[in-house]
Amino acid sequence: MKFPLHQPTLKLLAGLSGIELGAASHNPFGVNAINVAPQFDEKFYTDSQLKMGETPTKIDVYGDAAHIPVAEHSQDFILSSHVFEHIPNPILALLEWQRVLKSGGYVVMIVPQPDALLGDNRPLSTYEKIIQAYQENWTIETSPPGSTYADHYWKFTSTTLRRFIERLKIETEGLPRINWQLLGVEDPDSKVGNGFWLAYRVP
Template sequence: MLSPKSLIILLICIIIILGIYIYRTPPIAPSYRSLTSSSKTCLESYDRHIFHKISFHSSMVHVTGPVMINYWIQNKTGFELGGPSHFTWAPLGVYEAALRLDVTNFAANTLWESNLKDNSDFVWKNHSKGKQYVRDAVDLKGIPSEFYDFVLASHVLEHIANPFKALLEWIRILKPNGVLLIILPLKTVTFDHKRDVVRLEHLIEDYQKQTTEADLSHLDEILRLHDLGIDQAAGNLEAFKARSLKNLENRGLHQHVYDQELLYYMFMCLNLDVKLQKIWDNNNLIIGQKR
């Protein structure tokens, strides 16, 4: 019979083993499979009635518990759009966990970064983590196909006029079974709270029409419904409008508004297996795996 001291030691060992298992296990199982095993997406032949046979339910979205993504990142090679992200990926330990991480921004000088140099070192906490590129999110020219284990984008997709074009480019650089991790704003607590979530059909139409990043078709809606009381950095309406008219240069506009249901169907459309949907603070997180 074990002594009390031995029982305590055994209990501690069990707790440690369980902690390691939970940390290294994917955050959700099983995944939600896409509609078809083929490489064809819904962009070529979208039929709402067929497509929505796989139903989204709010219970798929986790709203409690810690955000655990290291399983997808640890000791792997990744690529980030719009990085580094000091308020999302950084607190989650992504930059320390990744073996290598290349990043890109759409221009050398943006509203968020300045003096970036293409093909320079990406340095995080005085350590080189990978390469810094200057590429548009919809055209990652020179970035090799099927090279990365994971791709990150935090508060990027909402700034893009043709999101499906961007997503296809991000998927292109992913290895088979690689994962796409995307964070977008939670509508209800941001300056977009008065706007409607965009319809999937509209985004498909943007792709089919080859909408460019110069598009300002949503500007009137944005100027009417954007809550400047929350977005104080944008200034008054006159200043915000002046900045918005130069959106191709600064990419400050939120072109579309998203929620978890829309993100789910977008990933299904692109044949990504949804691994996790999570809401925390003012963020929507979705993780999808490439086939």
């Protein structure tokens, strides 16, 4: 299946270079980005892309959303499509994105709609649970049993995720401050339509 390029992302990131987390060749964005993904994902995604008749996307740098092995303040953007819900410690990932971005850089993400995953009857993720994941330093290996449904740790609407990021602007509860400016919302997204799109500028 071929999906269209995403025009809001192309417009925002034109002429820039950055990182795409977990790029998939069957649904490209067409931006100037290196692909950062965990090594243990490589065979699974290579096989799935080959089954779709696509040439697998090369992983340029092995890493994950919370551990990106590039210099600080070296990237124009972080692009994340259907990745955020798979991150055991979202706050740690947001801090890592802030670390690697240049001043004025962009975070662009598409996150699944809460009903996108068939059979996922969990309630929406709470702010308190995400704080718990940060305070306990959840990883794939250490997150409590039952933390995921089909590898999804988190479940958001566009509104609840935006409110979560907005709350991180306030230095409370011993949390680091993430003071990002919301630039755009698309709900549902015009890429595939099973998620929502958020764009932020990092100071």
